[in-house]
Amino acid sequence: MKYGYCRISRPKQSIERQIRNIKAQYQDSVIVQEVFTRTRMDRRQWQLLMKRVKAGDTIIFDSVSRMSGNAEEGFAAYEELFNRGVNLVFLKEPHINTDTYKKALENNVQLTGSNVDYILEGVNRYLMELAKEQIRLAFEQSEKEVEDLHQRTREGIETARLNGKQIGRKKDAKITTKKSLAAKEIIRKHSRDFNGTLSDVEVMQLTGLSRNTYYKYKRELKA
Structure with a gap:
């Protein structure tokens, strides 16, 4: 072979x-x-x-x-x-x-x-x-060659930082996706915290979100 x-x-x-x-x-x-x-x-x-x-x-x-x-x-x-x-x-x-x-x-x-x-x-x-x-x-x-590539990458990032450019995502920056918007809409519609009729566990099952993500979205909606 x-x-x-x-x-x-x-x-x-x-x-x-x-x-x-x-x-x-x-x-x-x-x-x-x-x-x-x-x-x-x-x-x-x-x-x-x-x-x-x-x-x-x-x-x-x-x-x-x-x-x-x-x-x-x-x-x-x-x-x-x-x-x-x-x-x-x-x-x-x-x-x-x-x-x-x-x-x-x-x-x-x-x-x-x-x-x-x-x-x-x-x-x-x-x-x-x-x-x-x-x-x-x-x-x-x-x-x-691999080490040289990593070194050039580090130097490029440092140069950009010294020139005042944003490296990576800003702290506390939020990423909005279609999936997150759809999940938040379900939470807003069905959660008891927003005049809905379902408990947190029931809404989590409905959205398929993990516990941490679910409560994060709820905090963002309340804010």
């Missing part, structure tokens, strides 16, 4: 570009989509995919950042999947595809059976660590 894993951080973002890039090279891949803001890997769809994939399956990512924005967790997941025989493909970072990594491990210097073998064994270990380091660096770069 081939799976294309696509992730965005916020629902308003478009995931189509990732899907398009993956489908262009792996048309028969099954797309797994996820909206997840944090860098951690305890994501529902990702965890389900981790349980589903078997040796010989392939997971394709548009970039390494879609797999993980956390270097330590990303590298650990990479090693786990590699050891399970699952192929990983990164369209924007092909140098860390598992096939590339596998070749680096297989291209060991052949031992000679002589006294210099201990030197050659050291060279092989060095080559293996070099391949691992390439993968670590890719995940570290992904984590740095």
